[in-house]
Amino acid sequence: MGISGLWSVASVRWAVAALCLFLAGLAAQLLDAPSALWWTLYITCYVTGGWAPAWEGIQALRSRTLDVDLLMVVAAIGAASIGQVFDGALLIVIFATSGALEDTATKRTEDSVTGLLDLAPNAATRIDADGTEESVHPRDLRIGDHVVIRPGERVSADGVVMGGRSDVDQSSVTGEPLPVNKHPDDTVFAGTQNGGGVLRIRVTQNPSDTVVARIVALVAEASATKAETQLFIEKVEQRYSVGVVVATLALFTIPLAFGADLQGALLRAMTFMIVASPCAVVLATMPPLLSAIANAGRHGVLVKSAVAMEHLADATVVAIDKTGTLTTGTPRLTSVVPLLHGQMDADDVLRIAASAEQFSEHPLGRAVVDHARQRGIDIPESTEFHAQPGRGVRARLAGQIIEIVSPRCLGGNSLPGVIDVQDAGSTAVVVVVDEVPVGILGLTDTVRAGTKDVVRTITALTSASPVLLTGDNDCAAQRLATDVGISDVRADLLPEDKVAVVRRLQADGHRVLFVGDGINDAPAIAAAHASIAMGLSGADLTLDTADAVTVRDELATIPAVVALARRARRVVIANLAIAATFITALVAWDLFGHLPLPLGVAGHEGSTIIVALNGLRLLRARAWTGVAPTSS
Structure with missing residues (x-):
């Protein structure tokens, strides 16, 4: 419904407040309280639950676009104008609730980003040239600074150990289950947890370039994009919304011209505007895709955009680099x-x-x-x-x-x-x-451990064996391919040769998902329909170019995220079918029969809630664990 601006997290509170006011008004009405009391409660419910979407709609009008939020508010006001204040208040409550659900999906995605930010400490102990210690914010550290990390502290920057020894828990960044013993010249990552020793490190990355910061930037960028399906829906939505307004006016004025009573004509027109509004259609696409992006992020795969998630779902063949991807390097x-x-x-x-x-x-x-x-x-x-x-x-x-x-x-x-x-x-x-x-x-x-199982899972998922693309010699490539179960091997390839293979596969009708890590893989990653980079070993250019990044370099996440993307696509299709069915049925009922306004409100907003909840299902851990392959 596009209420992500002013509503934000407060949308849940406004929705709860609107519900409480609605229930209070209903109780007052049923108890035969003075009409002024329950009218006041209902109107307050209007204001509480409807001010944010009304403001959003007005802002949209200033940009010469018609927002479906405004249609709902107008319909509620129209209902109140003919004495149906209860029906209008019910519409506002359900509308506010569905908006809060949409905002919850977005908030959960944002939480996956801010959760990563929480890994970074709030202070770092910098050692100056004369040996004095100074407490600074990690964002003030610069390459070459020396920092001391005491027992139990989080590492404040990506760097190299200059002195000391300690066990460091890197599970938050690399996924390694056991602490790693760190010696001089070993690399440490910002956000990891120091053990019982003292480390002195030299900063090697600016704060904006640390592993955690890059992860945050990638996920934040993903949340700001829109899927191709969503963009198409938004394009259609504008014309559809204008059509709804025109049809509503016709449904109101034409019966009046033939002698219909004002209240009956306005009631039918308001009911039509409500049930014909495409709220559920608008919510059908982005919540499932954003939920899938958040779920993948929690499991170590950073999908950069909703478009990338759609492209992953389309993959029909996987092309994989050898060194650093199928192997550890x-x-x-x-x-x-x-x-x-x-x-x-x-x-x-x-x-x-x-x-x-x-x-x-x-x-x-x-x-x-x-x-x-x-x-x-x-x-x-x-x-x-x-x-x-x-x-x-x-x-x-x-x-x-x-x-x-x-x-x-x-x-x-x-x-x-x-x-x-x-x-x-x-x-x-x-x-x-x-x-x-x-x-x-x-x-x-x-x-890499479990490679054979991953190859088997990819083959079953795409109905095609992965293609091994490598610059290594043919003997080494063939031996590895035999060991892991890959039958299609292309060896001795230069970067431009990998691009040529990818384009040839796509010319043959395939949608190629390329998986790689090195700078030499970046051209093929850019040419492929979809791409995944190995985050730990990947070169900066490769990480920037790829559609998704595996934070922990776990091969098992590749078929898992493809399967999750396909599940998200199925949810989108199901949502669109649900929304279209409800709209069609309710509009037909209103045009060719007599659809009571409360039932129209319940049916329309009920479908919106169903669609929103269906999308939120992809946030569950089961949505990921149900598709991940078993590693050996």
């Missing part, structure tokens, strides 16, 4: 190939490699050290560690020079075993001792 060691048989076995090669990599910050180096520790291998301490960008690492162990390098540094893939490792879908690195290759390590990206 964190490598693990999968094979060790000794080259000096009889002199070194796999454990010897791994021990040497882990010794050289133990001081490395590169993901491949950490994967080697982690695997050696998991195998229980004693890692001797190396010296003279040196990282060689674009090449690998170099260190000294027991007087020997150890290098972990790319095969390209040793003449390409001609080294025995390199091709086999790469054909298995792994990244190959070579272990070199005093310039002699002694082994090959194969490292593979880690597949």
Whole structure:
């Protein structure tokens, strides 16, 4: 009904006040109190429940648009003018109640945004250059500032740990169920809860760019948009409302011209104006979509607009990036190939490699050290560690020079075993001792937990297997696809190639939902009918371009949000059918029979309440949990 301006949260209070005044007037009327008393109570009910929509309607008239709110107020005043003050008051009460329900749906959506804002603390302890502490508001922090986070406090900014150790509960941002141990050089997020230690962090993001702030901005932007269906309805509403006014005037003047009595003609005209007004139609679209957006936001998926929610519902095929999307982007060691048989076995090669990599910050180096520790291998301490960008690492162990390098540094893939490792879908690195290759390590990206179940759910939901689009080599892509159950693989793709595949699929009649994380995915995300970005690992450009963002990088949320979007679309269709049925039936009754005004009011506003409540159903947790796949 468009009463989101002046009514706001107070609409509930006005609706309750109008109801109380209506019931008091009804009681006074039934108890044969002086008519002046119950008339006064009813008129006060008019003012209490009708002033806001009347003001909205007047403001709309100034913009040369006709608001359905104004039609309801005019109809109520018309009823009172012919002595039907009870019927008009009933209309105002039900009208105010339906408006409050609409506002409740909007308020619940806004609460999902302000709830995220509540994660941020109200104060931060900044450490100045001379070591003094100063309490400031988090919004006053700047990149490079040093902040101390004491036990039990919320982290006040996105940053990097400079000193101290502590367990930090990141569930509010990342969804991780257990606190994460934070050491120097680890990343922390604003709004997360510090444990028992003290942390000193260096701010790396301005307050407006923190993870929480970006989440808030995305959800707020979603609430401000309108779905295509809603825009169409609003366009039709203007012409329809004018038609209702013209028909009402005709229904009033024509019978008068043929001798009908004034009260009877006005009563029928007012009844027609009420039952023909498209209040329920207007409420049919946005409450379900906004409720779905709020529900998705509570479960870690930020849908940026009602239009985006409609597009997600339309998806017929899902195209998915590999690295960082189906995989975590964190490598693990999968094979060790000794080259000096009889002199070194796999454990010897791994021990040497882990010794050289133990001081490395590169993901491949950490994967080697982690695997050696998991195998229980004693890692001797190396010296003279040196990282060689674009090449690998170099260190000294027991007087020997150890290098972990790319095969390209040793003449390409001609080294025995390199091709086999790469054909298995792994990244190959070579272990070199005093310039002699002694082994090959194969490292593979880690597949996200539950990926196979998610692929199966997507296939069932869209009746089409997902399409894997990746810039990685074909062997690695095919191996991953086989492991997770994807049959359609497009590998060795440049960003423009991904766009071409998306456009080709859409030219074939598909509506493509693209899921990715990297900057190289942004063009395909922009070209797709709908898109979802991985929030934790996603590049800024990708997050800005995508229609929706998964805050916790959980693949299971992808089919869940698509199913939720489809459920929202079904509710919209059902709402439109309900509204059209009521309007048609009530208008026909009034034109070809005798529809009592109270019954017309009850039928019209009752359909509006039914439609509003039907949309609010999508706020329930069951609307999400009922569609989410089971992860392994």
